[in-house]
Amino acid sequence: MKPMTLAPVKRRVIHFVTLREHGYTFANAMEALDARGVHAVHVPWDTVFASETLAHGTWVLADFERLPPGALVAAGKVYRALKAAGCRVLNDPARWLPRADLMRALEVEGVNSYRCWRPAVQEWPDRWPVFLRRASGHTGAASGLLGNLDEARAALEAALDEGLPISDLIFVEYAAEPVPGRTYFRKSAAFRVGPQVLRAISVHGDDWLLKRGTSEHATESDYAEERAEMTVYPHEDFVWKVFEIAGVEFGRVDFGLRAGRLEVWEVNTAPNVRPPYEHANPDRTETVRLAFEGLVTALHGLARTPGEPVSIAGAFRRHRAKGTGHAMLHHL
Known part of the structure; x- marks a missing residue:
């Protein structure tokens, strides 16, 4: 060093x-x-x-x-x-809120409807299904979906046996849902860059975790809707509120739609900024370009x-x- x-x-x-x-x-x-x-x-x-x-x-x-x-x-x-x-x-x-505290704060503020529990302080889920994950980092789930208390206890023991510290483990209520009328999932996202909120590209896939999407799942109407929102973004006020609660001035929020309402999944202070690329759908190609250019322009202004x-x-x-x-x- x-x-x-x-x-x-x-x-x-x-x-x-x-x-x-x-x-x-x-x-x-x-x-x-x-x-x-x-x-x-x-x-x-x-x-x-x-x-x-x-x-x-x-x-x-x-x-x-x-x-x-x-x-x-x-x-x-x-x-x-x-x-x-x-x-x-x-x-x-x-002022930054780590994952578990952010989830609690978003629930208290009425942004999220789902919950999380800390086993380190003897908190156990009372709503199902849930999954176990680390509170720090971006490693995804440490278990599959768990449907009852016995499964939750077993998943926690398995994580502890792997050496994962109980202080860094939380149970999270499942809050995903397929796109209405479809069989695949969508993860929406937006950036905050200082005084600006910018729509980021969405990803689609058949896995509810959606670490990375797969292009074959989205439809032309999905891409057309995404392209239109680069001009008029309907979730700007929602995104602003999330970043203010999180105490974050630069980062990306990932969220989805469940039962007709938006649910925040995480706020990432070091999101991976991917460059433009060509896509078979021209709307998608243009959306990717606009998202990247908007982010770079905002950073340039800072x-x-x-x-x-x-x-x-x-x-x-x-x-x-x-x-x-x-x-x-x-x-x-």
């Missing part, structure tokens, strides 16, 4: 911060920004924590889902140091001309005094 290199930069600049191995999520956006004259830089969290001085400019702090609590505290100190120096900074670690370097030497001095500062994320 080496400190940030502070080479002179005359162009407007934007920095994206993730764990080192997840820089690929912003790679396509960074390439497009660079082509438009913006100096786009990936800065791993371990580099941030090994530095006493960071470059001035715009910073997008991300990948909170994979940071341990101690690192989130340090990241919050960095956020405040950058803000105090006049940088534009998106995503405050102190980039700033750099000023004087920013000292963060005092941001987590206590950790360094104990000899842990530079190695704070070594295990990651």
Whole structure:
């Protein structure tokens, strides 16, 4: 882990911060920004924590889902140091809600109708079906659908036997439903980029988890509807509310339709930004292009001309005094 290199930069600049191995999520956006004259830089969290001085400019702090609590505290100190120096900074670690807390908050606010339970505090499902998953990261389900308490207990024991910590496990009520009149599922999505909400592309497939879609499931009418929503987006107010509850200024929300109402599945602070591609359906091709161009344009508008370097030497001095500062994320 080496400190940030502070080479002179005359162009407007934007920095994206993730764990080192997840820089690929912003790679396509960074390439497009660079082509438009913006100096786009990936800065791993371990580099941030090994530095006493960071470059001035715009910073997008991300990948909170994979940071341990101690690192989130340090990241919050960095956020405040950058803000105090006049940088534009998106995503405050102190205000971000992790998955289980976000699910609870969305239910309390009436956004979601489904629930989650923490077995670590002896919470057990009382509505079915459910599935078990890790609260951190984006690893998907740790079980299939579970229909009763005996199955839930067995799934938890199996996860613990694998070494998954109970503090990171939650039961989540099943909240998916096939597209009305169809046999396949749809995952809708939208980005927030600072002051803007942007529709993202939907994915379709026969798996309710929908990590990735398959093109053979969507119809021409699906693609036509998606293309129309790139011009007039009907869910903008809904998406704004979700991001405000989540405490996220940059990220992607994934959601679906169940029983006629929208249900939020997750908010990702480091979503994978995929480039445009050709599709057999021309509406889909255009939607993919518009979604990518809209995101890059919004990020381009956030980039700033750099000023004087920013000292963060005092941001987590206590950790360094104990000899842990530079190695704070070594295990990651």
